[in-house]
Amino acid sequence: MSIEETLLKVEGLSEEVVEVCSQLIQRPSDHPEGRTDGCVKYIKGYFDGLGIDNQVYQRDEGKPNIVVRVKGSSGRKILWVGHNDVVPVGEPDSWKYPPFSGTVADGKVWGRGASDMKGSNASAMIAARVLSEVDCPHDMDFWFTSDEEVGGGAGARWLADEQIFEGEVAIIGDASGCDPGQVNVGIGHKGGIGSRLVAEGKTAHGSTPYLGDNAIDKLLKVIPYVKRLSEFRLEMPADLEPILESTKEYMLKDDTLDDEQRKAVERLFYYPSGPSLNIFHGGVKGNVVPEKAECSFDIRLTPGIDAMKVKERLEELVAEANVPGVTLTARAAPRVGYYEKADEPSVISLVKAVERVTGERPPLTLMPWGTDAISIKRNIKTERHPDGIPNLLFGPMLRDQLHQSNEYVTTINLVTAAKVYSVFPFYYE
Ligand SMILES: [Zn+2]
Numbered sequence: 182m183s184i185e186e187t188l189l190k191v192e193g194l195s196e197e198v199v200e201v202c203s204q205l206i207q208r209p210s211d212h213p214e215g216r217t218d219g220c221v222k223y224i225k226g227y228f229d230g231l232g233i234d235n236q237v238y239q240r241d242e243g244k245p246n247i248v249v250r251v252k253g254s255s256g257r258k259i260l261w262v263g264h265n266d267v268v269p270v271g272e273p274d275s276w277k278y279p280p281f282s283g284t285v286a287d288g289k290v291w292g293r294g295a296s297d298m299k300g301s302n303a304s305a306m307i308a309a310r311v312l313s314e315v316d317c318p319h320d321m322d323f324w325f326t327s328d329e330e331v332g333g334g335a336g337a338r339w340l341a342d343e344q345i346f347e348g349e350v351a352i353i354g355d356a357s358g359c360d361p362g363q364v365n366v367g368i369g370h371k372g373g374i375g376s377r378l379v380a381e382g383k384t385a386h387g388s389t390p391y392l393g394d395n396a397i398d399k400l401l402k403v404i405p406y407v408k409r410l411s412e413f414r415l416e417m418p419a420d421l422e423p424i425l426e427s428t429k430e431y432m433l434k435d436d437t438l439d440d441e442q443r444k445a446v447e448r449l450f451y452y453p454s455g456p457s458l459n460i461f462h463g464g465v466k467g468n469v470v471p472e473k474a475e476c477s478f479d480i481r482l483t484p485g486i487d488a489m490k491v492k493e494r495l496e497e498l499v500a501e502a503n504v505p506g507v508t509l510t511a512r513a514a515p516r517v518g519y520y521e522k523a524d525e526p527s528v529i530s531l532v533k534a535v536e537r538v539t540g541e542r543p544p545l546t547l548m549p550w551g552t553d554a555i556s557i558k559r560n561i562k563t564e565r566h567p568d569g570i571p572n573l574l575f576g577p578m579l580r581d582q583l584h585q586s587n588e589y590v591t592t593i594n595l596v597t598a599a600k601v602y603s604v605f606p607f608y609y610e
Pocket residue numbers: 264297298329355
């Protein structure tokens with residue numbers, strides 16, 4: 182069976198991929214609960230109906246993971262990983278179509294998870310179906326996991342830690358790359374350092390604040406110092422420079438960005454992003470001087486840089502603020518995120534597959550967000566890749582749709598991703 186025939190088969194399932202995406206959205210899997218049993222039941226039913234091998238793995242009640250297995254001829258295996266759980270809906274009234282309706286309109290499928298990432302799962306399901314009908318060159322395991330939005334506990338992290346995942350290369354579907362005119366292949370992403378400030382003061386009655394020591398005031402004095410971490414220029418590995426340039430170029434193609442946002446994109450990989458103050462707790466009552474306050478920052482860093490230097494700079498800044506009773510806890514591993522080399526053979530294979538399907542030569546990019554790739558990289562190693570198998574990022578996601586109200590995915594991207602997933606094994610050597 183040729184690549185051409187494989188593509189025709191996917192083309193013939195263009196309506197099916199839209200329907201499958203809508204069906205997955207109609208099975209809510211939103212956090213905080215993050216139940217994925219509805220989605221897994223649907224996926225299992227779909228493949229049982231087609232007589233295609235699949236298996237459910239579950240650590241936590243209500244959060245099953247499922248793998249769909251396609252047999253190939255080489256005896257080598259490609260791993261595809263996506264997640265079924267989605268982020269909360271937010272304000273239901275701000276949605277044009279109900280968030281779990283999976284409405285199909287205007288060439289798009291609408292609903293929570295459409296872009297992140299039930300659309301990608303639908304494309305992978307179609308690819309699994311097509312590849313089971315052709316002579317697939319390699320084995321393929323398509324995984325649909327739980328818990329990605331909360332760190333992978335019962336999903337990819339567990340499957341990777343327990344060595345249940347198998348394969349010599351992974352495609353992570355939690356990605357963009359399909360947009361016409363802006364196709365790209367992701368070869369890595371950022372990581373982060375966790376950081377928290379805790380301020381201890383002394384409580385007092387609100388009428389006599391001079392008898393207390395206000396913990397919130399203390400925190401407010403230190404926060405501007407932490408923010409200055411965004412001026413700390415990161416030292417890049419030389420081989421990453423061209424990738425960062427093409428990433429910037431790709432991200433700046435987004436014409437909805439205003440001037441300030443464009444400036445932020447220019448800096449995105451060259452400086453720590455944020456520090457974004459995302460959690461703040463303090464105070465118990467309107468007439469009580471708070472004795473405790475704490476806050477956490479989201480700080481994202483480009484892979485390949487020395488994260489310990491950033492951590493040291495952060496500690497210096499907090500020390501410079503010189504506010505007694507405020508302590509910083511910063512967690513950093515020396516390496517954050519990951520990236521593959523541009524000449525890694527599987528990267529070249531995916532570039533060829535994307536070019537064949539879209540007619541565009543995809544630049545290599547880094548993604549600013551994190552994915553399950555980290556757990557796979559850490560745990561799944563082979564002789565050829567003792568530092569972890571390659572993890573390639575490609576999917577139908579629209580990057581401005583992540584975690585937004587009125588989330589959607591375009592039907593054209595669903596078909597493109599299904600095609601790329603289906604022909605990748607033919608290009609992979
Ligand atoms: Zn995701």
